[in-house]
Amino acid sequence: MDAIFIPQLTKAPERTEEVQVKEFLPGLETLTPVRGRVRVQHHGNYLQVSAQAETIVTCTCNRCLQQYNHRLAVDTQEVIWLDDAVEQEQDLPLEREVAMEDLVETLSPNGYFYPSEWLYEQMCLAIPQRQLCDNNCPGILAKDNAESSDQVVDKRWAGLNALKKQLPS
Numbered sequence: 435m436d437a438i439f440i441p442q443l444t445k446a447p448e449r450t451e452e453v454q455v456k457e458f459l460p461g462l463e464t465l466t467p468v469r470g471r472v473r474v475q476h477h478g479n480y481l482q483v484s485a486q487a488e489t490i491v492t493c494t495c496n497r498c499l500q501q502y503n504h505r506l507a508v509d510t511q512e513v514i515w516l517d518d519a520v521e522q523e524q525d526l527p528l529e530r531e532v533a534m535e536d537l538v539e540t541l542s543p544n545g546y547f548y549p550s551e552w553l554y555e556q557m558c559l560a561i562p563q564r565q566l567c568d569n570n571c572p573g574i575l576a577k578d579n580a581e582s583s584d585q586v587v588d589k590r591w592a593g594l595n596a597l598k599k600q601l602p603s
Contacts, residue, residue: 435553437546438474440481440516449476455487459554464489465503468557472549481541484511485553493565497573508560512552516543 435453443451453472458464470487488507495502517540541547 435472435548435550437548439546440476440541440543443474443476443481443547446476450474453549455549455553459550459557462489462491462554462557464491464506466490468553470508472553474547474549479516479543481514481516481547482511483514483547483549483552485509485556487553487557489557491561493562493567495567495571496565497571498567499574500567502567504562504565506557506560508553508556510556512539514539514541514547516541518543 435455435457438451438453443449451474453474455468455470455472457467459468462468466489468487468489470485472483472485472487475482486509488505490503491506492501493504494500515538519540
């Protein structure tokens with residue numbers, strides 16, 4: 435996806451540009467290309483950005499550690515403020531208190547908007563924090579002691595296995 439030059443967006447029909455997406459996003463490991471659209475609309479002092487996109491990712495179940503495929507879909511929108519002060523380099527202290535109203539995205543009104551980076555961030559935020567292959571996933575199943583003592587032990591654990599056999603049951 436090409437970057438959108440923000441001043442050029444004011445000359446677009448309805449001050450809007452819509453980008454069709456059908457590609458792999460750099461840094462996001464997916465089985466299928468991300469498919470959907472990103473819409474950027476210029477409203478004078480802010481951009482209204484929205485996206486509907488989906489792909490398939492491979493997740494690892496937090497209970498049984500098996501891999502499974504998950505359909506990742508986003509239907510989101512965000513306001514990005516345009517501010518000339520973004521271009522100015524600020525010498526800020528390493529630690530400072532930040533007001534709630536300062537926790538917003540800002541871009542330079544004379545800069546670029548990168549739809550692929552923005553969509554990458556939205557897709558990453560949509561990846562489930564709690565990854566379960568099934569709501570009824572039993573987790574890792576424990577084996578019987580008799581069954582586990584008969585199996586071949588990795589030679590790196592042989593010393594520990596010999597010590598384990600010396601312990602009283």
